[in-house]
Amino acid sequence: MSATAEIDPAEAKEELAAIAAKSGALVSGVAAADAFGEAPEGRRPGDILPHARSVFVIGGAQPRAGDWESPNYQHMEVTTTADRMQTLALKMARTIEDRYGYYAVCIPPGVDYGQQPFMSIAMAADAAGCGSRSLAGPVLHPDYGFMYYGAVITTMPLPADKPLDTPACPAPECVAMYKDEKTTPCMKTCPIDDGGCLGGCIEKGRFVDRRYDAARCTTRVQNYWVPAFQKVLHETLQEKDKEKQKMMLYSGIFSRTLWSMTYANVSQAQCAECMRVCPVGYEHRNKK
Numbered sequence: 001m002s003a004t005a006e007i008d009p010a011e012a013k014e015e016l017a018a019i020a021a022k023s024g025a026l027v028s029g030v031a032a033a034d035a036f037g038e039a040p041e042g043r044r045p046g047d048i049l050p051h052a053r054s055v056f057v058i059g060g061a062q063p064r065a066g067d068w069e070s071p072n073y074q075h076m077e078v079t080t081t082a083d084r085m086q087t088l089a090l091k092m093a094r095t096i097e098d099r100y101g102y103y104a105v106c107i108p109p110g111v112d113y114g115q116q117p118f119m120s121i122a123m124a125a126d127a128a129g130c131g132s133r134s135l136a137g138p139v140l141h142p143d144y145g146f147m148y149y150g151a152v153i154t155t156m157p158l159p160a161d162k163p164l165d166t167p168a169c170p171a172p173e174c175v176a177m178y179k180d181e182k183t184t185p186c187m188k189t190c191p192i193d194d195g196g197c198l199g200g201c202i203e204k205g206r207f208v209d210r211r212y213d214a215a216r217c218t219t220r221v222q223n224y225w226v227p228a229f230q231k232v233l234h235e236t237l238q239e240k241d242k243e244k245q246k247m248m249l250y251s252g253i254f255s256r257t258l259w260s261m262t263y264a265n266v267s268q269a270q271c272a273e274c275m276r277v278c279p280v281g282y283e284h285r286n287k288k
């Protein structure tokens with residue numbers, strides 16, 4: 001198709017969805033660029049790409065069931081599945097530009113100034129109906145549960161989807177558990193009032209008054225990759241004892257951190273105990 005040919009937006013959306021599915025996405029959807037009013041100024045689609053009309057979202061590349069089962073969580077620090085969605089997002093951006101002739105930019109997975117994402121991919125996934133925010137934090141897909149997302153901002157007008165009518169969280173099992181115990185699997189695993197990070201209530205089948213100790217959670221999930229590199233390097237530079245300094249540089253954690261940055265390349269939360277116990281998508285994590 002020539003980039004200047006007339007394009008039916010609905011057909012183009014279907015075609016993009018088919019390309020995404022064929023390339024490994026489990027879900028895809030579109031958020032309207034003006035659906036990001038809640039995002040801070042500077043973190044909206046038009047701030048990254050002037051005249052943005054749509055955000056095309058893809059999701060998939062979940063960790064394997066075996067990854068969740070492994071007692072050696074360190075193996076996940078040097079592996080990644082998340083970057084598959086980023087690679088696919090780059091492919092979708094190229095397709096939009098080459099095939100349809102519109103500008104397209106991937107939302108980068110890293111952080112901008114203030115350690116903030118350039119734009120919230122979670123907000124995009126939620127707005128595109130590819131999943132919904134959960135009490136534990138990550139966007140969950142009603143069938144697959146936890147997965148990774150990528151998103152492409154484009155000037156192409158695509159028919160927008162809408163957020164899910166019924167959010168994936170809380171799952172019916174969690175609603176029942178909350179009725180009996182005033183907690184859910186994720187809150188019980190990481191209770192904010194007992195050394196953990198998560199709290200909240202369930203009312204009329206929806207979670208409300210969510211509480212999240214981001215600072216505490218960060219210390220548990222960011223012990224590898226760029227934040228760990230910064231921490232270890234800082235400590236190492238302070239160390240006066242040359243032998244000890246050498247041990248720190250050649251330590252397992254520092255080596256693994258370098259592996260995770262150079263090989264795994266995309267942040268994967270390494271605690272994720274709240275996700276391990278989440279019933280959403282459990283059937284995909286349950287093998288023989």
Ligand code: SF4
Nearest residue numbers: 190217271272273274
């Ligand atoms: S990732 Fe870990 S520390 Fe953070 S909320 Fe989940 S269980 Fe708690």
Ligand code: SF4
Nearest residue numbers: 136169171174186278
């Ligand atoms: S366990 Fe999962 S579905 Fe249940 S409340 Fe927590 S995040 Fe939501």
